[in-house]
Amino acid sequence: MQLLVQSQRQDWLINQKDLLNYSLTTVPFSIGTADGFLAKTDKLKGLKHVTEGTDHAAIPKDKTLVIEDGNALFHSMKDNPSNFKHISEKLFNMTQKKTDVIFSTDMCKQGSVKAMERKHRGRGEKLLVKGENTKKPADWMNFLTNDEKKKQLVKIMC
Template identity: 45%
Template sequence: MMNIPDTFAEISSLLFDSITTSGCGDIIFSTDQYSPESIKSMERKHRGCGEKLIIGGGATKRPTEWKQFLTNEENKVQFIRLILKQWSDDNCASKLQGRKVIFICEECAYLTSGDGLTTRKTEIPLLRSSQEETDTRVVLYSQYAANDHNTNVRIKSPDSDLFFILLHFAGTMGINILLDTKIQRKSRLINGTQTAAELGQEKCTAVLGLHGFTGNDATSAFRGKGKLLPLTKMFKAPQPVTNLAKLGETWTVTEALNDDCEKFTWALYGEKKAEKVDDMRLNIINKLCTKHGKSIPGNVDMALLPPCRKSLTQHVHRVHFQVALWTRANINNPVIPSVGQGHGWLMA
């Protein structure tokens, strides 16, 4: 059984050993940034967060409720700063000799050692980005690796967002992208560049839009529909692919795009007679509540119904905004409008 580290210094050391003994070449270790007005920040506040604790240094004891500790953004920022401080120490020089570790958080630090005795830390302005999530900034890191004459980049992450973002960009980055992930607790190495070539650019972009439309950390999902059914529905005809590929093109949702998303929602729920989602809801309610002209006892689970037009419109606005962020992952500092300006959210 693996011993659980007792202090923050031990956790930091364990992380450092895990990446420097992995047999890889140069490494980029990246964490999320935390903007108080971002989508993710609002979602975290909605879910609640743990108590803020003070990390006095490496000797500070690890809190018993570790997951609760990590729900507080300020706790994570303190922890990340401590890790960078520990990894920049000369005690890590022997494992940095002959290789480099790029640590990206609030700053972009290039850590290396020429003699194995002292650690050198320098700044890399090229990798600075206003994008909050590592999932989005990985595209910049892959471009950096390609410009540094690497032919392959291996990205390790369990997050599904990352796969769909990379799929959208894989065909244009000039480097072979391998995604090291887990599917149903089994390790998988997926060749993103090959998958993107097989699908083609339009389908890769449409799949990214579909991922946002069917739910992720920042957007809601259609209960009981999952990911596979919508993917099958989308690939059955060319029009849904073309329509969903338009998500995120600009920051504004057109009426035509909203109508296209409504049509795809009809297909998602298998309702062919209705032309509006409100009519579709009524048809489904009637089917659930009546059988051969008689009422069925019991309540109808409203969560299984498609959203009404008003709710669907707000969902489309949120999805469009999120996908627009993803499709600008190759830009260090994209101009991003406030989420509260007609994009489906209200600032609390």
């Protein structure tokens, strides 16, 4: 906004077209609202536009690659075993068996929209997972609210 005000000075020659290439809000509308809050988008809605007009072809099973959402699996686990080794085994048993699988987990970068949303929701206390024989936390969902703990779990799984 200050840029717009400064551009009104008589001694400052600036092309209006160049001036309007820059956002006049605290946060560009592509990632936030006029009052500075970050925008949340439903990315799945975009899939509809990407796949519009295409036929759903039958793909042979031997040519299929499955990408497992590790974080979704973490959250879907019920009746977890007593330690991280057994939790890891249970997670891998939950994945597809007769095809190639990529087990992917996402971690959010500091300052990202996802990180801001998680910070807003709150995060669990840090816990040092010393190894595969570390006992599982009493509150599994609270454990999953801290990215550092999830990184430790993925490291044990590897």
